[in-house]
Amino acid sequence: MRVSVRDLQVTYRAPGGLALPALGPISFEVEPEQFVAIVGPSGCGKSSLIRVLAGLQKPSSGSAYLNHQPIQEPSSAVGLMFQDSNLMPWRTVIDNIALPLELAGVSKMERRAQAADLIPQLGLEGFEEAYPGELSGGMAQRVALGRVLIQRPEVLLLDEPFGALDALTREQISLDLLQLWQQSGATAIMVTHDIREAVLLADRVFVFSQRPGKLIADVHITLPRPRHSDDMFNEAFGDFVRQVRAAIDRA
Template sequence: MKLSLENLAVAFSDPQGGLLPALGPVSLAVGEDEFVCLIGPSGCGKTTLIRVLAGLQAPTSGIALCDGVPIARPMRGFAIMFQEANLMPWRTVLDNIALPLEVAGVPAANRYKTVRALLPLLQLENFDQAYPAELSGGMAQRVALGRVMVQEPQVWLLDEPFGALDALTREKLSLELLQLRSRTTQIIIMVTHNISEAVLLADRVIVLSPRPGRLVADVRVDLPRPRFPEMIYERDFLRLAKRIRASIDEISG
């Protein structure tokens, strides 16, 4: 599968009746199995970009394509996750993760079987009957991640998925994401503000300018896989992180 953005731009109408440019124009091609991190200042259009790819926001000009087909509505094989876990408080962990299967009409026995197979990977084995109020922030995000994985998506759209977590939980969960992902290969597009996280996880880090976000750097992360937390102290890692830092500093003046 291949995603491409061709001169994609989004503008929103402002209260004065004008147009507020929110994103772009950006052109970008994401290939088979790439893990791409997007970094850019607050309000530069990252969420808008994710929403366009998810088929939830129409571009004002340009186009987003999946295997050459314009993305005009939510597409099969795409799953999206936000900063907030958005769990249903009245549903157990099991039923929260199973929700996409339920919506798709999968019979209860089959969906529970699928979800139960995922629980050990998510480290939620003993929490299948727990309710969201009983979970820590990290666990809630694991449930949200489970809800993505259960769909077996080919494209994961992750909008600051760990942004609300404390630093240690965040680091742990992002490394878990790598392990979960390495079992199968998919395109992942993840928004993050954290340079180290981006370099540690991604094949490519895209830096966007302040609103309307344009592409200011496209840095290939040629570190070997599997990745380990200790890599953040290595010279090659620091070289990449510095390069990204510099391109961010350049645009923020």
């Protein structure tokens, strides 16, 4: 799916009525199956943008589109993931992953079978019947990722999904996300603070300015795919990381 925004602005009201511009005006177009990473200072409107794209919030002006259709409400074609896994503590891993299918009325046997198919790719073998309270933060995010992917979304919106994880866990889970995204054919838009993660995953890295966030750089990451962890040691990888960092320093 193509994701685009045109002259989008999000403005909040501060107590007392003062306008607080959070985002934009901003315009961009993300091609079907592209992976865009967004980096930018805290408070520049990244989460606001994700909520608008998810149909959870109306822009103050301008528009956002999925395949040229204005986004008015949440769509089942869009999968959303946040820093907090929001798992149901009384459900096992497999039943948490299968939850969207249950809500869609899929039979228990069928939804457990589909969830079980995802388990190896998520690196969750042996944890099928575990409860969220027994999982590490990284494992919980793997379950959350499974719960999004089981819906076969055409658009993946990821708002700092690995932000609370330690560096090594984060690298492993982002490599698994890379594989899963590649197979999914979804368009992905991911907010991250990790420049190396952005370069490893994305086709383009958007750099936002200070609030109200504007698009100040669109760095095309032309590293070949499929990508692997070894790619992070390449000279070209380091060049892209430096390019993104330089753009952030100008933000």
